[in-house]
Amino acid sequence: MKKTAVDELLLVNTTVNGRAYSFAIEPRISLADTLRYELGLTGTKVGCEHGVCGACTVLVDGEPMRSCLMLGVQAEGRTIQTVEGLASGLKLHPLQESFKRHHALQCGFCSAGMLATALALLRDNPTPTRTEVREIISGNLCRCTGYETIVDAICDTQVAEFMRGEQRG
Amino acid sequence: MKFPAFSYAVPATVAEALELLAADEDARPLAGGQTLLPILALRMASPGCLVDLSPLSELKNIVFEDQTLKIGAMVTFAQLARATAHQANFPLIYLALKHVAHVAIRNRGTIGGSLAYADAAAEMPVVVCALNAIMVIAGVGGARRVAAADFFTGHFSTAIERRELLTQIEFPISDHTWAFEEVSRRPGDFALVMAATGLRMRDGQCAEARIALGCVADRPLRAPAAEAFLSGKQITEETAAEAGQIATSDLKSHADIHASAEYRRKVGSTLIKRALLRAAVEPRL
Numbered sequence: 041m042k043k044t045a046v047d048e049l050l051l052v053n054t055t056v057n058g059r060a061y062s063f064a065i066e067p068r069i070s071l072a073d074t075l076r077y078e079l080g081l082t083g084t085k086v087g088c089e090h091g092v093c094g095a096c097t098v099l100v101d102g103e104p105m106r107s108c109l110m111l112g113v114q115a116e117g118r119t120i121q122t123v124e125g126l127a128s129g130l131k132l133h134p135l136q137e138s139f140k141r142h143h144a145l146q147c148g149f150c151s152a153g154m155l156a157t158a159l160a161l162l163r164d165n166p167t168p169t170r171t172e173v174r175e176i177i178s179g180n181l182c183r184c185t186g187y188e189t190i191v192d193a194i195c196d197t198q199v200a201e202f203m204r205g206e207q208r209g
Numbered sequence: 210m211k212f213p214a215f216s217y218a219v220p221a222t223v224a225e226a227l228e229l230l231a232a233d234e235d236a237r238p239l240a241g242g243q244t245l246l247p248i249l250a251l252r253m254a255s256p257g258c259l260v261d262l263s264p265l266s267e268l269k270n271i272v273f274e275d276q277t278l279k280i281g282a283m284v285t286f287a288q289l290a291r292a293t294a295h296q297a298n299f300p301l302i303y304l305a306l307k308h309v310a311h312v313a314i315r316n317r318g319t320i321g322g323s324l325a326y327a328d329a330a331a332e333m334p335v336v337v338c339a340l341n342a343i344m345v346i347a348g349v350g351g352a353r354r355v356a357a358a359d360f361f362t363g364h365f366s367t368a369i370e371r372r373e374l375l376t377q378i379e380f381p382i383s384d385h386t387w388a389f390e391e392v393s394r395r396p397g398d399f400a401l402v403m404a405a406t407g408l409r410m411r412d413g414q415c416a417e418a419r420i421a422l423g424c425v426a427d428r429p430l431r432a433p434a435a436e437a438f439l440s441g442k443q444i445t446e447e448t449a450a451e452a453g454q455i456a457t458s459d460l461k462s463h464a465d466i467h468a469s470a471e472y473r474r475k476v477g478s479t480l481i482k483r484a485l486l487r488a489a490v491e492p493r494l
């Protein structure tokens with residue numbers, strides 16, 4: 041059994057975007073704030089801080105989760121992917137390229153969460169229907185685009201082709 | 210907002226978790242955190258200590274034995290959906306899970322957390338009522354078993370005492386055909402009204418009907434009068450509509466910013482009818 045007092049720092053070992061990190065934080069700090077302030081990965085956005093907007097969604101062990109509804113200390117031993125981990129060097133991920141091509145973002149505040157949510161869907165199903173896409177992004181709010189272009193970007197054929205190669209077994 | 214400060218405990222066993230809860234009046238179990246952490250962020254509560262159940266593998270089992278599906282309290286909605294997608298005997302669980310929250314929430318939220326929180330607008334409470342599930346509740350002194358009918362005691366309140374933990378949910382096998390209907394504003398939103406119905410048919414007539422309603426009262430409800438009415442009858446447009454009427458006519462439903470009481474009664478009645486007609490044409494196992 042391990043019990044930490046209020047304000048006591050806890051050591052966390054985790055992997056983010058393929059890089060191992062080790063740091064000490066208070067248990068009250070969310071994973072979103074841990075990524076942003078402790079690791080400087082500000083691509084993950086924080087909108088509502090209580091689970092409804094989806095802006096903070098990241099991939100934890102490959103599955104989308106709300107980083108505002110996880111504690112930073114719960115990242116212990118996990119593998120996390122944020123929007124910073126999608127591109128290879130200067131080459132954007134095909135889904136990012138597709139968002140660009142289809143004008144699927146304006147301010148970009150929702151994009152990191154949209155990308156994480158969509159990527160997990162596309163890994164299981166590279167050619168989802170528009171209805172399936174709408175359902176899966178129902179937990180991600182965008183205040184700019186009206187969603188149609190986001191659905192276009194996720195249903196893009198070039199993305200489908202790339203994701204078929206990435207499909208999990 | 211940011212979470213208020215709390216001390217944080219990571220038990221290695223359920224027994225340790227129970228000790229931690231017993232030792233500290235102000236300690237609360239943390240399951241998937243998909244309700245508790247928003248509550249903290251909204252400062253609706255600030256427990257002094259969070260006891261994190263997530264390392265407890267003993268609460269993550271899914272087993273089928275003695276004609277019963279036994280699900281650990283820390284099984285996430287996503288794991289449960291994967292497990293029941295091919296469990297032909299428990300279609301209702303899978304049908305209802307499709308309506309629970311969004312994918313990111315389903316990847317962390319747990320069946321135990323949902324039942325312990327007992328939101329009247331949540332799906333799992335309706336499912337356990339419809340399937341006559343048993344909740345296994347552990348305390349320092351041992352475990353007790355509580356039937357779904359006695360588990361929910363009001364809005365956000367259940368038979369679980371402060372020092373106790375819900376550890377397992379037991380679903381007895383049922384040979385009914387099932388349907389689940391829900392009205393919500395968008396996919397993944399909390400329900401405005403929902404209905405689960407099960408039918409066991411014999412020679413074209415209803416041998417046993419189960420009807421459970423959610424979000425029409427402070428807890429999930431069964432509709433015994435409507436269930437009895439259907440006994441021995443064929444399931445037709447008329448009998449299904451009549452059952453919906455019987456189940457909802459005396460309901461003292463609640464009104465809130467989402468829906469009036471009248472709306473909930475009417476929609477509840479319609480959803481029961483729809484679900485009965487759908488369950489009636491589901492293939493029998």
Ligand SMILES: Cc1cc2nc3c(=O)[nH]c(=O)nc-3n(C[C@H](O)[C@H](O)[C@H](O)COP(=O)(O)OP(=O)(O)OC[C@H]3O[C@@H](n4cnc5c(N)ncnc54)[C@H](O)[C@@H]3O)c2cc1C
Pocket residue numbers: 090091092237238239240241242243244245246247282283308309310311314317318319320321322323324325326330331332333369373374375376397398399400
């Ligand atoms: C945006 C959003 C949309 C949602 N939509 C829906 C929806 O459509 N339908 C739905 O049903 N839910 C919905 N939810 C709620 C979600 O399902 C929660 O995950 C669930 O209600 C709680 O499960 P949890 O594991 O996250 O529990 P936690 O949040 O960790 O805990 C909830 C409460 O139960 C207590 N608790 C947890 N586990 C136990 C246990 N084993 N024994 C005793 N007490 C325990 C905790 O102390 C706490 O008080 C939504 C949540 C969000 C943020």
Ligand code: FES
Pocket residue numbers: 085086087088089090091092093094095096097106107108109
């Ligand atoms: S910031 Fe996490 S869901 Fe809105």
Ligand code: FES
Pocket residue numbers: 144145146147148149150151181182183184185
């Ligand atoms: S692009 Fe601005 S919120 Fe989606």
